[in-house]
Amino acid sequence: MQGKHGFGGEYARLKKPPSFFNVIFNLMWLCYATMSFYHHTLKPILNRVGSMPVAILLLVLLAVASVIGTVLKQNQDQVDYLHQFGPTWYWTFRSLGLFDMYHTWWFMTILGLLMFSLAACLLRNTPRFLQEMKQRKGTMNENARKHIEHKFDLSFDDKEKAISSIKTSLPDWKWMETKVGNVLWLRGDKGRFHKWGYITVHTAMLVILIGGWLSVQFGFRGNMAVPEGGKESEISFLKGTSTDYLKMPFEVRCDDFEINFFSTGAPSEFRSTLTILEDGKEMMTSDIIVNEPLYYKGVRIYQASFGDGGSEITLKLHRLNKTGNVDVGHARIYTVFKDPYSDVTLELKDFRPYNIENMAAAGEPKDFKDMGPSVDFVIRGKGLKPVLVRSFMEPFIANDQNQGSYLMISKTGDARDFETFLLGLDFSEPKEWELFQAFIRKIPAKAAASQEEAQQANLNAFRAALDEVYPDGRPDDLPMLGNRIIQSLKVLPDMPWPFVPVLEDYDQTYYTGLQLAKDPGMDVVWIGSGLLVGGLCIMFYVAHRKVWVKVLEEENGQVTLEVTGISNRNPIAFEQEFDDLEKQIKTAYEQGVKV
Amino acid sequence: MTAITADKVSFTSSMYTGRIAHIRNWAYLGLLAGLAAMAMFAGDGYVEDNFVFQMFSLEGVKWMAGGTVVGMGYAFTTSASKFRAFRFSEILVPWFDGAVLMVALMGLYTLFEPSEAMITYEDQSNLFSGNVVMTMNVAMLFSALCYIAYLFAPDSFIGKLGTATAWIGVYAGGSALLLRWYESYLLMGGDIGHAPVSNLYEVFILLFCVICVIYLTLESRHNARGLGAFVMPIVAAGIFFAIWLESIGQSDIKPLVPALQSYWMKIHVPLNFVGYGSFAVACAAGMAWLFRNRLEESGSQSRLLAVFPSLKQLDNLAYKAVAIGFPAFTLATILGAAWAAEAWGGYWSWDPKETWALIVWLVYGAYLHARFSHGLQGKTLAWWAVLGFLVTIFCFVGVNMYLSGLHSYGQLT
Numbered sequence A: 001m002q003g004k005h006g007f008g009g010e011y012a013r014l015k016k017p018p019s020f021f022n023v024i025f026n027l028m029w030l031c032y033a034t035m036s037f038y039h040h041t042l043k044p045i046l047n048r049v050g051s052m053p054v055a056i057l058l059l060v061l062l063a064v065a066s067v068i069g070t071v072l073k074q075n076q077d078q079v080d081y082l083h084q085f086g087p088t089w090y091w092t093f094r095s096l097g098l099f100d101m102y103h104t105w106w107f108m109t110i111l112g113l114l115m116f117s118l119a120a121c122l123l124r125n126t127p128r129f130l131q132e133m134k135q136r137k138g139t140m141n142e143n144a145r146k147h148i149e150h151k152f153d154l155s156f157d158d159k160e161k162a163i164s165s166i167k168t169s170l171p172d173w174k175w176m177e178t179k180v181g182n183v184l185w186l187r188g189d190k191g192r193f194h195k196w197g198y199i200t201v202h203t204a205m206l207v208i209l210i211g212g213w214l215s216v217q218f219g220f221r222g223n224m225a226v227p228e229g230g231k232e233s234e235i236s237f238l239k240g241t242s243t244d245y246l247k248m249p250f251e252v253r254c255d256d257f258e259i260n261f262f263s264t265g266a267p268s269e270f271r272s273t274l275t276i277l278e279d280g281k282e283m284m285t286s287d288i289i290v291n292e293p294l295y296y297k298g299v300r301i302y303q304a305s306f307g308d309g310g311s312e313i314t315l316k317l318h319r320l321n322k323t324g325n326v327d328v329g330h331a332r333i334y335t336v337f338k339d340p341y342s343d344v345t346l347e348l349k350d351f352r353p354y355n356i357e358n359m360a361a362a363g364e365p366k367d368f369k370d371m372g373p374s375v376d377f378v379i380r381g382k383g384l385k386p387v388l389v390r391s392f393m394e395p396f397i398a399n400d401q402n403q404g405s406y407l408m409i410s411k412t413g414d415a416r417d418f419e420t421f422l423l424g425l426d427f428s429e430p431k432e433w434e435l436f437q438a439f440i441r442k443i444p445a446k447a448a449a450s451q452e453e454a455q456q457a458n459l460n461a462f463r464a465a466l467d468e469v470y471p472d473g474r475p476d477d478l479p480m481l482g483n484r485i486i487q488s489l490k491v492l493p494d495m496p497w498p499f500v501p502v503l504e505d506y507d508q509t510y511y512t513g514l515q516l517a518k519d520p521g522m523d524v525v526w527i528g529s530g531l532l533v534g535g536l537c538i539m540f541y542v543a544h545r546k547v548w549v550k551v552l553e554e555e556n557g558q559v560t561l562e563v564t565g566i567s568n569r570n571p572i573a574f575e576q577e578f579d580d581l582e583k584q585i586k587t588a589y590e591q592g593v594k595v
Numbered sequence B: 001m002t003a004i005t006a007d008k009v010s011f012t013s014s015m016y017t018g019r020i021a022h023i024r025n026w027a028y029l030g031l032l033a034g035l036a037a038m039a040m041f042a043g044d045g046y047v048e049d050n051f052v053f054q055m056f057s058l059e060g061v062k063w064m065a066g067g068t069v070v071g072m073g074y075a076f077t078t079s080a081s082k083f084r085a086f087r088f089s090e091i092l093v094p095w096f097d098g099a100v101l102m103v104a105l106m107g108l109y110t111l112f113e114p115s116e117a118m119i120t121y122e123d124q125s126n127l128f129s130g131n132v133v134m135t136m137n138v139a140m141l142f143s144a145l146c147y148i149a150y151l152f153a154p155d156s157f158i159g160k161l162g163t164a165t166a167w168i169g170v171y172a173g174g175s176a177l178l179l180r181w182y183e184s185y186l187l188m189g190g191d192i193g194h195a196p197v198s199n200l201y202e203v204f205i206l207l208f209c210v211i212c213v214i215y216l217t218l219e220s221r222h223n224a225r226g227l228g229a230f231v232m233p234i235v236a237a238g239i240f241f242a243i244w245l246e247s248i249g250q251s252d253i254k255p256l257v258p259a260l261q262s263y264w265m266k267i268h269v270p271l272n273f274v275g276y277g278s279f280a281v282a283c284a285a286g287m288a289w290l291f292r293n294r295l296e297e298s299g300s301q302s303r304l305l306a307v308f309p310s311l312k313q314l315d316n317l318a319y320k321a322v323a324i325g326f327p328a329f330t331l332a333t334i335l336g337a338a339w340a341a342e343a344w345g346g347y348w349s350w351d352p353k354e355t356w357a358l359i360v361w362l363v364y365g366a367y368l369h370a371r372f373s374h375g376l377q378g379k380t381l382a383w384w385a386v387l388g389f390l391v392t393i394f395c396f397v398g399v400n401m402y403l404s405g406l407h408s409y410g411q412l413t
């Protein structure tokens, strides 16, 4: 009793040992205070919080909040939100946390209150229900019987046989006999544990919520991208509007990543071969696919996405100047390639080994075609408007005709705004660029006198160029080649860039997008779920049915059975069962007589 | 109970009552357990792509037969004891028989399947299941008309005709789905085969069948034919929607995205539709309640009143439907969470579909509270059942159409 706080402190200051009487008195006061606090403060609060209206209010709030959360897309890019709602609404929504609503304090509070409410409701009702299950009143009040729907009377000669025929008519029922004066009462029960349904269901929900809380509090979930051959040990995850990082106690190495396809071109399987390393030691190696994660020391590793892991790209730069030189450049995706001869840079964004497109017009049966590998980059330079470009390795073939190489260009930098830009020449065929250069060189510099003369001069120049570049005879698709040259004459001189960049070769590497999660609440949730389903089944499919039989003995030895039945569930079925019971008792009695 | 009192029982009823039903039921359950065991323990285990074929191979037959024998053995050891065991069997056995009949029908249809040269992935219009689905559509639409006519001509056979055509619709629909499953293996050399519960069109067919089965079961147990005039129009409306889906090319068999390639899909999706289907029936009962109530309040002497179940019965039927649907829906949601835990790494990610499932669940949970804890009955609850179904429809169709998320497989493309 020498603490600084509480009752002990008081006595210490008085420097007088407390009398026996004082101690008793204070203990009594403490008891009283606690009880009074319980009765006057805690219990009313519990009752209020555990009451149905509060519960329903919470459930409605939860439902409404959930609706908001689904209508307002969660965890998008903040810029998109700003764009969509304008500054006023953006900041209003943001301050309410509506963009990451399920993790806001107020949403958590609703869930917390719901837990509290469930617990209070259980605390309040469980003792009562247990009591009700235990206490079985053996008799039934005459008055009560009047108001009950299911009842009938039967008369028999033999009391013992009558009683046993009741019991055989309702096998599996629990019977209890009570004697009041001279009158014997039977009471039968079936499905007495129905109230356990209520207890189980509500406990289960509490357990599930607790499990969820454990998951949020002690678990984590985040993403990591591991290039083929690379290692990674950090995951990133969204926290509110920013990104956070967490270090894992192990490293994940991606040995291989593979995609398989259906013949429609849709992916059928993503497969990563992963090795887990701890302090540089290989602990395990395993393949994962979507739906089949890897489990290591409480952390699950899932296949979530994939992307380019820094493929090595070879580009051919066709100079748009007098020389017409072709330079070869090498770079990796996610790096910036600097042109050594100008101030132009290419910021390499993405590489794809295939581009499956539906070539059919709208409404026609689908016609899937692979357009071949492509590389995406942003071109920047002094006086250039930066644009997003997708360059393909192969020319565009339509109706078996070579339409020449092409680029997709997006002025906004958004892949949805790509526009096709036909270059004319087939750059995968080096001779065509040579032909183009030769042709330009041979076009006479001075202006021709008339239109016809000019055409003739051009034709001559073209023929001379062909002779120079194809000395062993003309190429097969000469007419198309002509078209291509004409198209390139139209577009190439107007290009703002000093060169035409064309994808030449690649050495592809993927990264595998993994999701790592640790969820210590998961098992608790499963236990709760099991309880929930079990409890619901009890609640819905077990009806507590009760039957009272009053056995009235008359003077002539006859007995009259007054049978009354109640069911707390499923009245239609019980009505039938009860009607059948009357016949059954009679039959059982008669069969008993015959034997 | 009738089994005990009846002296003579016909052959058919004896198949469905008492000991025989019990043995048959456990034989079926054993068969299913055999299949599950094959998926778990057989040589190759469960293979997503060809479990169907595995089932009908010699290996599959062995596992199924083994399971059947074990199930029957179990039935013999328990049948001596209780009449309760029989009741459980009597409820289940007709469903199993129905499933067997569907499989048999499907086998029959395969005879009509066009030769392989005539079907391609790009043009699926001459697959035979399309015809069977059309049969289902016609049967169910006709049934809806019959049930409505029945209200006005209660003494004629037209009510029975409604019931019969609804059953025909169920068997056509169910076996068409099975046939579609088989057909998915005929396309593209079999590498896209999957269970027919992967897009909106397919699950709609499933939904019609589930609604009809639940309703028809309630009808036969509770003598509630008048309710059909409210249930079948809901189905009819759905059929028009499905026909529209078909017309915009949503009915094609497509390859499954990797996330859906899981046995969970075959459990999670159908179970969800048991939920949706029973909520639809509850909604119909609610509408019927409101309709009858209106008639009664206006003091109508309409003959309709004689055909219709009473208000109290309708109230009870709505509850019965919810009582089937709520646990099924709960279980389906939980299994969905289990699947999500396996495929996406978290059992709950507040994805729109999940969240709306939670909302639906809360709505019906509140319905049950209102009914049992507040003792609410009648009008409010009838409205509740109707509005609850609107929420359900949004969860089922609306989310796919308007909100995107992880469940985007159901999206209209």
Ligand code: HEM
Binding pocket: A049, A050, A051, A052, A055, A059, A114, A117, A118, A121, A122, A125, A198, A201, A202, A205, A539, B362, B365, B366, B368, B369, B372, B373
């Ligand atoms: C989290 C959402 C909840 C759900 C889904 C839920 C579900 C249910 C269900 C399905 C019933 C069955 C009704 C019946 O068949 O008797 C029920 C009954 C009941 N619930 Fe809840 N419950 C929830 C929360 C609560 C809360 C927070 C309370 C506390 C106030 C509560 C109190 C009760 C009571 C008193 C009963 C009646 C038991 C009886 O009469 O047998 N419930 N609940």
